Amino acid sequence: MSMPATSPSGKVRKRSPKASNAAVLNLANNVTNETLPVDSMKSREKVVVSRRYIDNLQQRLSQLEHSAAQPIPSNVSPEQLRSPDMVDESLTSSAGTNRSSEHTLKDSASTSSYGPIEPPRIQNDAEAKAPLINPLAFHTYDWVPGPKGQIVFMGTSSNWSFGRRVLTMTHERLTGTPLPIQNLHFGGLDGKVYDLKWDGNRRVSSNDTLDPSILPAQDFALYLINSVKFHCGWLFNLFEEDRFMEHFRLFHERPTEYPRVAPLWYVHYLLILAFGKAFVVQSTKSRRPPGGELFVQAMKLMPDFTFFEVDPVEQMQVLCCAALYLQCVDYLTQAYRLVCSALRHSLEHGMHTEMQSHSLDDNYVQRCRTIWWTVYILERQMVSQMGLPIGISDETISTRFPTFPGQPEKLEALKIQVSFCRVLAKIDQTVYGLEGKLDSRYLGATQAVLRSIATVTEQLSRSFEIHANEGMAGVSRSSAHLHLLQHQCIILTTRPLLYTFLLSRLGHLEVALMHWLQSESVKGLVQMCTESAQQILRILASLSDQGLLETFLRFDLDATFTATIVLLMAAAIDSSLLQDHTPWSQRAYAIFDEMSRRGNLVSEMLASELKQLEGLLSKFLVKDHESRLAPSTHGRSTPRQADDMDTSTVNVADYSDSFNLETADDLGLGLNYELSAEQLMNVADSLDIDSLTWPWPDETLTGNGSPGA
Template sequence: MCHFPDENQKVLVTRKYINELHNRLAAYERRESDEDPVSRNLEDLMSPEMYGETNCFTDDNLDTTRRSSGLAPASPSSSREATAAQEPGDVAEAPLTNPLAFHTIDWVPGPHGAPVFMGTSSNWAFGRRVLTMTHEAVTGTPLQIDNLFFDGNVYDLKWDGSRSSCARDDFCPSNLPTQDFAIYLINSVKFRCGRLFYLFDEESFMKQFAIFHEHGANHPGLSRLWCVHYLILLAFGKAFVVQTTRSQTPPGLDLFVHAMKIMPDFTFFECNFVEKIQVLCCAALYLQCLSCRTSAYRHRWGTDIHKISQAVSLALEGGMYTEMQGQYLDETYVQKCRLMWWTLYVLERHMSTLLGVPMFINDEHICTPFPARPDQGQRTSVMHIQVKLAQILGQIHRSRP
């Protein structure tokens, strides 16, 4: 038994425990009115037979608990029993409800005044809902947004999205990491991400790398899209290997912003189909790491839109979700497309779930097999696991209420 010396001390108990005490008291009063009080003793009062009627773990009381919480309809007989057990002066208890199940906190005030939608499957949104409910229950006041981090506001990119002040002439070896350090950064990205995502094709990428460091950025054989790709990979590499505690921005952020400034408008830009999707995936993944979920999903720069959804659209237009069989298809190209598709699939499933929005494509429409790479069996196995986890994640996401 618990002893509380201070009578004003508050004790927190569950509603189920209070209901159990009410049921025990009602059963005791009925038993006392039916039997002679002299013939009963303390052992009879505490006997298992008595508690068998009111044990909260019996089927009857479980049904009563479910009905009182609004989870199951009450039968007429059970309603009469509950009415008989209730004293005339008692007040009916309100049914227990789950506030998270009715989507009453899906919209919250944003940092700039506009309401922000929190997706139903987003773990970030769930944490914000619980924080809001807890703050209101403890303090009785709404949660203030001044000290909260919202999507896209964790880091200051120091850029408003405009490209007017950007020139490609700034992209030269003297303004970038040295050749040896750049190779080290690229290898760090390959080591940490190469088995999970197909972010760049090493053979073709390093050919462009050699041209850039030998002839500069103005060489006609250098792809403009490769320059963007190169900067994003350098930004990833710096984030992986450079450790700092003084800076308020992650290492390599300046390289990423530079890449976004020289990102071409894809509306009329002709380039390698697979590399275009790789650049979009790299940019979306980096933004996701910066807690810019919305920007990673549909990230907009200036008048152009580059997003994970656009990458999915490009892949669908290119038929990557099919078996890709035809006399005009090169086997090497097919394997690259399959690697790219499943990388895109995993990223799209994770980002859609984190943002709490519907998936782009159903699994029933996908018939492309896994890439056949006998020389990289371990990498293929890792991708299999990644895809299986993404499929399970998609099933959970589609089954949400």
């Protein structure tokens, strides 16, 4: 096996990744030739290699690639380097080398859980080029204390977790004290924002079932049902109109008896009414959400599906209604449990398959396909929102799309939503998964995801242009939702870089990481993240002007938060990314204020946390500016000077003009920019993975450990 050679001075030179690859390939060839019986004279015989053997070699290859740049201890002799035992020891200790990339995040002597308050020691230039990884892929700081003393898990890709990480580490870095958790938003903890006034016990009395006093009159009920159709009909299949309205007619003929005749439909009816009231009544400041009494009544009457025999399609619809309502009122963990239950029940009925059988009725198959994709979309979006693993892999799904006669746009919107959900899963599994911990694999995963987004973007641009049609004002609500999904996928993919650079800017990681912004590829990714955030706010501002901003459904709220925190971070990291975030952040706060006025209690808390972060970063920039104005000595910087270095003045390669948004019209928030599939693909193709690994390819280590000529 090829091992690092020693220089005349006795120092070990780092191995190149190519040498590691060759070593493992040689190992594979040697083991194959030595351990597998192969008769070269019998060409028709096959060589059988176990899958475990192949996986083991691949694992060893990845471990060697990651540890290729690690120095060999000075007390290791050349004989030990040639020893197979030494090779095995180096492989078994790879977990330690993987953890070495987060050594700056784990300083027990520091008061901060995110790294040392004081900047790290200045290393020589070659050692200072730290690898680009996704620090969010490590599960070191995924647990935080909750408001009631419980431990709260923060998922890697969760928007709430991301915001809390950024605010916590910024506060700790600038104040030297832990972030107080009072008055902070804890996404998904019941009773923190909204209060349903229900403890989960189903103490049902006869009056609960038969008393119609909480129900609206028939004409108002129709209005509420139609409001649900307008807000959710093109997004999800929450009810089948023909079947549902037939039950509605029968119910109003016998309002006291029908709940016993069709108990599950009655639960379904209460849930739809709860949604309708939430969409119509939007000015309450009560901690009990609009429609909360109807929702609780429905949950009390919800049957135990373990033994309750019912139409599986309606069962899925009821579970999806309950899950979506809980998500909207910030009961995220409870919503996740219900949508996972819906997924398991749909799998039990084979809805994830082609459903091609003479025993199946065509109408039933179409109903199953329609509800299946609603369950799929909800599960994928909630999983990404909480940063959790997906419930079923796409490789095991063969369900076809339903047919929507006379509604081609609805079918196309469904296909695009599903495609973006697949991208979300890919992001969670790669960028925030194991590959995110390795520099080359993290950037390779980012490249692959961007290509996937580009493919969906081509379909999106072809069918749902964000610009208004000629002669018409405004944007379509469905088009806006899909474009918001696109830009959130881009941000979710690229914001680990922003997080890494902010850590470095604040002194939590190696200051030398900021030099990665000199790379055109890295700068392009970070700036694309910033520009997607700007476009999100443009779209939301246009929806707000039209009165189409969603204040109960979570999608616009999450998009606003996702975009705003990116812009605050970008402005603090490097002025070339965003000169001034104020026009954008002020517009975002106006959107939060509108949501708050219309009864959304979460928006006010999120805006408060973003303003707190904005204040901290502003103080940091002022302090940083003052330190640079102070007289400094010539020559090599001290650690403190390195910590206060003016990273905003680093000579950064110009970004492509096609992505430039800093024009006069942009401050007016007009929809004059949209990222094309071709541009996305160009950015992905421009990523030179080899040049973005550590050490940089144009630097070789000489015998004295300094950069060579």
